[in-house]
Amino acid sequence: MKSMWSKVKQRVVEINTGGFEVFEATRQAMDEVMNALNDDKVTAVGVYGMGGVGKTIMVEHVSQQAQNTGLFDHVIMVVVTQSPDLRKIQGMLADQLGVGLQETTVRKIQGTLANQFGTFADQFGIKLEESTQSSRAARLSKEIMRRNKILIILDDIWERIDLSRIGIPSYKELQNCNSKVLLTTRIRNVCHVMGCQENITLSTLSEEDSWTLFVRNAGRFSESTKFEDVARKVARECAGLPIAVIKVARALGNKFLAEWKEAAQRLEKSQTANPDHGEDAFRCIKLSYDYLKEEDSKSCFLLCCLFPEDYDIPIEDLFKYAIGKGFFRRAKTIEEARGTADSVVRYLKDSSLLLDSEKKGCVRMHDVIRDTALNIAKSEDGHGFLVKAGCGLQDWPRQLHEGYSAVSLMENDISKLPEEELVCPKLKILLLQGNNHLEEIPEAFFQSSNALMVLDLSHTSITSLPQSFSLLTNLQALYFESCPMIDFSNLRTLKKLEILSMRGNVIRELSREIGNLTNLRMLDITGGLIGKIPPKVISDGAVKLRKKEKKLLAFMR
Numbered sequence: 001m002k003s004m005w006s007k008v009k010q011r012v013v014e015i016n017t018g019g020f021e022v023f024e025a026t027r028q029a030m031d032e033v034m035n036a037l038n039d040d041k042v043t044a045v046g047v048y049g050m051g052g053v054g055k056t057i058m059v060e061h062v063s064q065q066a067q068n069t070g071l072f073d074h075v076i077m078v079v080v081t082q083s084p085d086l087r088k089i090q091g092m093l094a095d096q097l098g099v100g101l102q103e104t105t106v107r108k109i110q111g112t113l114a115n116q117f118g119t120f121a122d123q124f125g126i127k128l129e130e131s132t133q134s135s136r137a138a139r140l141s142k143e144i145m146r147r148n149k150i151l152i153i154l155d156d157i158w159e160r161i162d163l164s165r166i167g168i169p170s171y172k173e174l175q176n177c178n179s180k181v182l183l184t185t186r187i188r189n190v191c192h193v194m195g196c197q198e199n200i201t202l203s204t205l206s207e208e209d210s211w212t213l214f215v216r217n218a219g220r221f222s223e224s225t226k227f228e229d230v231a232r233k234v235a236r237e238c239a240g241l242p243i244a245v246i247k248v249a250r251a252l253g254n255k256f257l258a259e260w261k262e263a264a265q266r267l268e269k270s271q272t273a274n275p276d277h278g279e280d281a282f283r284c285i286k287l288s289y290d291y292l293k294e295e296d297s298k299s300c301f302l303l304c305c306l307f308p309e310d311y312d313i314p315i316e317d318l319f320k321y322a323i324g325k326g327f328f329r330r331a332k333t334i335e336e337a338r339g340t341a342d343s344v345v346r347y348l349k350d351s352s353l354l355l356d357s358e359k360k361g362c363v364r365m366h367d368v369i370r371d372t373a374l375n376i377a378k379s380e381d382g383h384g385f386l387v388k389a390g391c392g393l394q395d396w397p398r399q400l401h402e403g404y405s406a407v408s409l410m411e412n413d414i415s416k417l418p419e420e421e422l423v424c425p426k427l428k429i430l431l432l433q434g435n436n437h438l439e440e441i442p443e444a445f446f447q448s449s450n451a452l453m454v455l456d457l458s459h460t461s462i463t464s465l466p467q468s469f470s471l472l473t474n475l476q477a478l479y480f481e482s483c484p485m486i487d488f489s490n491l492r493t494l495k496k497l498e499i500l501s502m503r504g505n506v507i508r509e510l511s512r513e514i515g516n517l518t519n520l521r522m523l524d525i526t527g528g529l530i531g532k533i534p535p536k537v538i539s540d541g542a543v544k545l546r547k548k549e550k551k552l553l554a555f556m557r
Contacts, residue, residue, distance in 0.1 A: 021216070023209035025240075026058055029202040033062045036198040037071060037151070037180060043171040046191030047184045049202035050352035050366065051288050052243030055184040056155050058202060063151055063182070072180075077153035082291060084161055093152075141169045150179040157185045158291060160193040171195060186288050188350040204240035204366070211235050213242060217249035230260045237264070239367035285372040288351055296327045300344050301353055304365045305373035306408040306431060308390025312362040315345055320499050323521075324454035324477020325428065334521050377406070388412070389431070400424065410434045410456070421447040433458035433479065441466050450474060458482060458501075465490045480505065492516040503527055510534065 022030065036045045049055050063075040076096040078089050152168060174180060183194060191199040205213065214235040238244040252263055292298050303321055307313045319341040322328060331337035345363060348354040355364040378384030385406040388397060393412040405426050411434035421444045428451055432438065438460040446468040453474055458481035465486065470493040478497060480486055482504040488511035497517050501524040509532040
């Protein structure tokens with residue numbers, strides 16, 4: 001039994017204190033922070049990255065380097081959190097500056113304002129007799145200005161905070177005494193609203209660096225090829241997020257091969273590798289989710305986990321599913337709703353919950369974030385989502401819980417649906433697109449699915465709809481993109497349908513049944529070929545699309 005660590009030890013570069021490991025992503029961010037701190041024109045530096053990526057420990061070690069090189073005489077650091085406690089913040093700063101707390105001074109200050117500002121004054125040995133908030137803050141600011149070369153680190157900021165309320169001078173004043181502010185946040189916009197002159201992103205680890213960190217934290221285990229293959233598989237599932245890598249590695253380090261294999265299977269199924277460990281990563285990411293201010297933002301975030309792992313998620317698809325699910329109701333038009341959806345996506349990216357994609361018009365979801373989203377869905381409604389997307393599934397899942405609110409089996413090889421009815425009374429979203437060999441829907445399949453709101457049958461070989469399709473009276477979004485010619489005669493009862501998407505279809509004649517969909521807001525036939533459109537099927541007079549929302553997207557004849 002040898003240590004796998006012996007193979008990778010030489011790859012790690014360590015800071016002298018604390019054994020801090022500098023990998024490529026960390027090194028790049030640290031270099032950028034140091035350059036900003038050395039720039040006389042920069043007074044405020046923001047470090048942005050997803051929860052658990054290592055922002056806090058990185059800035060701690062940068063600050064040590066900066067102090068060791070004489071760039072700063074004092075480094076003080078405080079955690080701000082979602083609900084800043086000003087008195088606690090001031091007290092922590094006081095302790096780090098080594099300023100004695102004068103109890104007699106504290107007792108002289110009464111009331112809520114004293115509770116917020118008294119402790120920070122004590123760090124400088126100041127007696128704050130003034131009665132107003134502004135006078136105390138001004139006095140504190142003046143005392144800070146008497147010192148020189150202070151680095152003030154504000155960790156875990158979630159929204160704009162007025163530093164003058166704590167007693168921290170303005171950036172211009174700090175510049176005059178060679179002092180700076182370094183903050184960390186998960187939300188990109190916080191760097192902007194806090195007036196940071198330099199915004200630096202801390203990214204996740206590369207696969208090899210993730211493996212190095214994993215081995216170091218897993219300790220000693222067999223270096224047999226079979227064991228290493230399983231271990232690497234587990235490490236890859238952590239997708240470069242340091243907190244996940246460390247927690248999973250430590251949870252499994254002393255386990256046998258069978259337990260490693262079980263962990264790999266659990267991670268593939270988006271479950272915690274060890275039920276007794278690994279909750280830190282979940283809590284860390286869920287905190288970002290909980291902080292989302294709008295329910296539509298939370299709901300759109302959860303929709304993203306319905307797509308396959310490492311998938312380029314089309315923002316347009318996300319938008320249409322959201323509309324079908326009933327989001328963005330405050331928007332008066334489809335275009336206004338689309339604008340809201342774009343804003344939500346940007347907000348989720350700025351909150352470190354979604355990533356940019358190299359593919360235009362798409363976003364991506366980090367693997368660990370996706371697993372957390374699935375767990376959140378389960379925790380919030382008891383059963384959550386069934387997601388087996390893009391995993392090569394050939395048969396319909398045997399055990400389908402009645403409590404599922406969403407089922408995603410997209411991008412698989414399913415060729416046949418069950419003959420019996422789909423008994424999921426709470427099911428609102430069913431995604432079957434990308435099962436190219438799926439040719440028919442059994443008659444009984446939809447008989448108990450009348451809560452369904454979103455159905456995607458795109459990129460299948462279905463040519464007709466069963467009579468039971470008319471029972472889907474709550475359906476609001478229906479997708480038949482890139483499908484063979486379909487008989488739409490069973491659509492007439494879908495009075496709540498708002499989106500009908502038939503992109504890329506070749507249609508001899510647009511069905512007259514579409515004219516009965518009086519609530520339709522969007523008919524998307526982009527990139528398709530339509531031989532004939534009967535009179536008044538698409539017309540203002542027939543109110544086939546809501547007035548001012550007539551949305552017949554580009555098509556070819």
